[in-house]
Amino acid sequence: xxSRRKSGRAAQRLGEITGLEAxxxxxxxxxxPKTRGFKRNKNNPLPHSAIIVDEASMLDLFLAHSLVQxxxxxxxxxxxxxxxxxxxxxxxxxxxLINSGRVPVVRLTQVFRQAATSKIITAALxxxxxxxxEF
Numbered sequence: 001x002x003s004r005r006k007s008g009r010a011a012q013r014l015g016e017i018t019g020l021e022a023x024x025x026x027x028x029x030x031x032x033p034k035t036r037g038f039k040r041n042k043n044n045p046l047p048h049s050a051i052i053v054d055e056a057s058m059l060d061l062f063l064a065h066s067l068v069q070x071x072x073x074x075x076x077x078x079x080x081x082x083x084x085x086x087x088x089x090x091x092x093x094x095x096x097l098i099n100s101g102r103v104p105v106v107r108l109t110q111v112f113r114q115a116a117t118s119k120i121i122t123a124a125l126x127x128x129x130x131x132x133x134e135f
Contacts, residue, residue, distance in 0.1 A: 010055060025053065029066055038066050045072025056080030060089030 015022035028046065030039035040046055051071070053059070056078035059067075068076070082095040097103050 014054065025059075025063055025067060029070055038070065040070040041066070042069045044070070046070050046074055047072075048074050050075045050077065052077045052079060054079045055084070056094045057082055057084045058087050059091075059093040060087035061091035061093060062089055063087075064091065064093040 011022040011024050011027075014020075026038075028040070028051075031037075032039050051067075051074050053067070053076070057080040059078075059080075078094060078097070080094045082098060086092055086095075098105050
């Protein structure tokens, strides 16, 4: 199993925590600057049985398509928060997949990073419930 992160720093941290190899998607897919494409593709698939992509809200269409083309027989697990930063490039892949109703989705509801009463959490919950807030 291989774990992938969108950013190099996040990949390094994930590797330290899990003890597993972690790379950015560009490194995983072996970006080739000469062709401006990836060496890993449907003709040269990834040699892994499972791939975990964290921060999947940042996946754009090009990168998501390239990843899916290179999966081969590997299982793909996307981890992300649709309320986090969207991709810089075209597309809103994670949100579109979740909203399609065509893929299994697990929603985590317990918050560990902020106090449950913090304004960040209150605002996020209100956003999901379409409430107006006053601070």
